[in-house]
Structure formats: structure tokens, C-alpha cells
Amino acid sequence: MxxxxxxxxxxxxxxxxxxxxxDPGPWHADGGGIHKGHTTDEVVDYAGDNAEHIARHDxxxxxxxxxxxxxxxxxxxxxxxxxxxxxxxxxxxxxxxxxxxxxxxxxxxxxxxxxxxxxxxxxxxxxx
Ligand SMILES: [Zn+2]
Known part of the structure; x- marks a missing residue:
């Protein structure tokens, strides 16, 4: 049981x-990319809505x-x-x-x- x-x-x-x-993040969606961590140097490209979704579920x-x-x-x-x-x-x-x-x-x-x-x-x- x-x-x-x-x-x-x-x-x-x-x-x-x-x-x-x-990557622990926090992740932020910005246009077509996701910014990982506290710097904006590292950006992963995704389509806009996908980026929002992925960043929200960091x-x-x-x-x-x-x-x-x-x-x-x-x-x-x-x-x-x-x-x-x-x-x-x-x-x-x-x-x-x-x-x-x-x-x-x-x-x-x-x-x-x-x-x-x-x-x-x-x-x-x-x-x-
Ligand atoms: Zn229950």
C-alpha cells in the first residue's frame, strides 16, 4: 500500500x-533568450514563449x-x-x-x- x-x-x-x-539561476527570460545566474553574460536562445516557460520553471x-x-x-x-x-x-x-x-x-x-x-x-x- x-x-x-x-x-x-x-x-x-x-x-x-x-x-x-x-545551473541554479535564477533564470530570467528576456525576449528570445534565458539569462542564467546573476550576470547577463550567459544567454541561451529559445523562442520567446518557450523562454518564458523555461525561466519560470528554473x-x-x-x-x-x-x-x-x-x-x-x-x-x-x-x-x-x-x-x-x-x-x-x-x-x-x-x-x-x-x-x-x-x-x-x-x-x-x-x-x-x-x-x-x-x-x-x-x-x-x-x-x-
Ligand atoms: Zn489524503
Whole structure:
């Protein structure tokens, strides 16, 4: 039952590893290029909209998202007595009643995994 958590942690570890090997930035899009770091000497050329997108998802942003997702995972650990998520079952987070999961894994973790659905280890049973 912890397979989804292991899957998510592995994907976040991959995202983190790749982000840490990239130029730390911050990256700034400027016209058709991306400026890496605090100097404007190093410019990578991309089409304008692509440059905006890439700069917006620079390594610092990816690392911040990885950290936030790890905290979400910690909030959605299974209750080993009830075999469900204590956070989602608490009804304190504002989910509609039909979103309250009675079984593990909860919908929150399934939704966190959805962006990785093209990974070969993703299981269709996790698709919300
Ligand atoms: Zn949950």
C-alpha cells in the first residue's frame, strides 16, 4: 500500500537530482533568450514563449515544488488502523464528500502522481 508513496518519492528524487545538476539561476527570460545566474553574460536562445516557460520553471522553482510535495506526502500518510488517510478523512481540508476516500491511497496522493502517469512504473489503479 506504500507503493504510491515510494513511486512519488522516487519521482521527486529524480526531479530534485535533475534540478540540482542544472545551473541554479535564477533564470530570467528576456525576449528570445534565458539569462542564467546573476550576470547577463550567459544567454541561451529559445523562442520567446518557450523562454518564458523555461525561466519560470528554473531549478529553484522545481526544488521548491519538490519540497512542498514532500510535505504534502507527509500530511497524507496512511492510518495503519483504518487503512486510509487521516488527513483526507478528517474532513477539515474542504474536499467534497465524494472526494473523501475510504481506502488507501487517498485522492490527494493519486493527484500528485498524475503528472507522472507516463512513467513506466505508474499504475492505472492510481489514476483518479
Ligand atoms: Zn489524503
Amino acid at each position: 506504500d507503493d504510491l508513496i515510494a513511486f512519488l518519492r522516487a519521482r521527486l528524487d529524480e526531479d530534485e537530482r535533475i534540478a540540482k545538476t542544472a 531549478p529553484a522553482r522545481v526544488l521548491a515544488e519538490v519540497a512542498a510535495k514532500r510535505l504534502i506526502i507527509e500530511l497524507h500518510q496512511p492510518d495503519h488502523k483504518q487503512r486510509d488517510c487521516g488527513t483526507c478523512m478528517s474532513r477539515k481540508i474542504g474536499y467534497q464528500e465524494d472526494w473523501i476516500e475510504e481506502e488507501w491511497p487517498c485522492k490527494t496522493l493519486c493527484l500528485l502522481a498524475l503528472p507522472y502517469a507516463d512513467h513506466p512504473d505508474y499504475r492505472e489503479e492510481w489514476r483518479p
